Amino acid sequence: MAQSWTKIKEINKGKHQVCRLTKSLYGLKQASRQWFAKFSTTLLSHGFTRSKSDYTLFTRFQGSSFIALLVYVDDIVLASDSVDAIKQFIQFLNNEFKLKDLGDLKFFLGLEIAQTSKGLSLCQRKYTLEILEDYGLLAVKASKFPMETNLKLSRHNGDVLDNPASYRRLVGRLLYLTITQPDIAYSVQTFSQFMDTPRQPHMDAATRVLRYLKSSPGQGLFYPANSASHLKAFCDSDRAGCLDTRRSVTGYCVFLGESLISWKSKKQVTVSRSSAEAEYRSMAATTCEITWLLHMLNDFKIDHSQPALLFCDNQAALHIAANPVFHERTKHIEIDCHLVRDKFQENVIRPLHVKSMHQLADLFTKALGSNLFHSLLSKMNIINIFNVVSS
Template identity: 60%
Template sequence: MDVHNAFLHGDLNEEIYMDIPPGYNIHKEQIEGEKLVCKLNKSLYGLKQTSRQWFSKFSNSLTSIGFQQSKSDYSLFTKVSQKGFTTLLVYVDDIIVGGDSQDEIDSLQTYLHSKFKLKDLGPLKYFLGLEVAKSSSGINFCQRKYTLETLEDAGLLGTKTVSTPIELNHRLSHTTNEILQDPTAYRRLIGRLIYLTITRPDITYVVNVLSQFMDKPSQTHMHSAYRVLRYLKGSIGQGIFLLSRSPLHLKAYSDSDWAACPEIRRSVTSFCVFIEDSLVSWKSKKQVTVSRSSAEAEYRALATTSCEIVWLPSLLKEFNINHEQSALLFCDNQAAIHITRNPIFHRRTKHIELDCHFVREKVLAGVITPVHIASKFQLADIFTKALSSSVFQFLLSKMGILNIYVHLEGSLTK
């Protein structure tokens, strides 16, 4: 499948009206009996409706030539014709075009060029900070350049490296000691790290923790953020590797850390979803309510993971891929698995009735098959808590995370 990257400039001609700006000088006799307004010939940058008008014009242009807008992701457009399958993914005015027919891709580019000012950047190699490398084995995504820029911005290009992104048994919490006078640098750094989690699932947990202190960060929080950079320094080119040839079977790992928050005792939900051995989705988030038991926390995590499992087959269907077999959902809590199969609501689970109904419905429908797994093989554990270096590296090796620059250097040495 050929994939191209492009940049668009829009020219909107829709008639949009706004009130006369405050302070605009006009004689009173001109406004008696009527309301004068300023007519815009096109949307202006900074207006709330500008982005919406832009996307409406762009999507209407695509649907007029046979593209279908995805119901699973409104930024995705697909088209099936006699010549082949074509897909387009848009982010504001940057787009990726892919398909199995070069003629269809060329025809789409010609059409877009006639409607917009289009700049073709050629085969996909770099997109919004993501570096893409393709081979016969698969596709690798990393953010090496963005990581280097982040290290340079923080002045840590020459720092020593560490083997884990966060200290074991950390107790980070809100504190009134050593509050940063200017939190701008901390917020900017955490914002950069959040964007890095697109291809770096290994820092998802620590970024989730550090982002909870954006209101009043302390010097301790800043040191923990710098530790993440020291970890990234030792694995700059690390990213996700998607295999080109593997069975299309969804597998998910669900886990939680009961009462993990030391302040409000809420648990952490985490999951990771694979298409066979390729990692495609992951999450680490504090639960919105306090769970009264570890089984309840695990079951709430199962409900969140089930939502992701239900969504992914509908997204695959947009690519003409039918996933009809049951997805495997791995959990290391036997009590939570029993709740998915037991039709009787017990006293200790009646307050989580909605989650019970949702998960059990998907299990009975054959969409999900819960499977017990030993805790030491629970891959989602990497998103719930700080781990020792050996356990962290073991779980990371099972997730299809690859540093292609290390492999390239090794092959050149040999």
């Protein structure tokens, strides 16, 4: 462990002296880094391999057993196909560090985990109810969907909020809630654009999201126990959706079999000159995510020799991906063209067309009506486990 230095003053003699610390003190800026360095070094010496895609993930294959370890500061999650391997490793950690075994995973960083023979579910029901309680909306009338259809917010319309801190805190808490509720991802990324000067229409729209959460606070993700290990992704864009900058919104969702494992709703960094360009930039972002996920699957020794399926509802964008000839209208997006085409030629992705009515990524690019919104939710395995149990 690296040594820390601090300067102290000897009061009695009035002299300045330097004290060398044999270990890092709790509360210093470098304490967390030193802790992780010591912890990771211990794991690596015990046969673990650190993932290059996520430095907090460690895996070990020893004989017929497999152990995956995920660390967040001093909270650790272990997963293995062998109960004996878990017990032995916990005993090893207990000898090296002082730790407390909390048993089967049920609660982690605000996430509530439920495991059955049918699969695993994730939700943040307690966290959601705390938000509703803080804003006095536990008894409010619930809304069936989070945002009014085709609602467009601007940073120039409406009165400026007297207390912007309340809006900023709410958006921050909703942002953490998107970990298990991708159904509010589009709404939250929209609200995040007005953090500097929030106005009353922004707060009203955010309050509607809370009313939607009131309808199903236990809603979350469900991962079936028996699912294929093949990646498929849906990408979409809403061209010039931002009224202030005229930038488009990129939205995508990635599935491993039938399990939703990654999604994003984000405003693009540049203005697209056509719908094909906006869709193609969305394809490029999704391709990057697929490439990263393939590296993660490799860490778990999961063979993914088949190309990942990439569904897009824009024929022009698909032709750009397949056509090796650069045209005048696409030369300004050359880097994205090379990225998607290279992965296409390397058989990493396989772009396919999907009808707009079956485009799941619509959930991340625009505000939808109740029927279409809930139809897409059901296809993503986003359920309310408490309703399922009660029924």
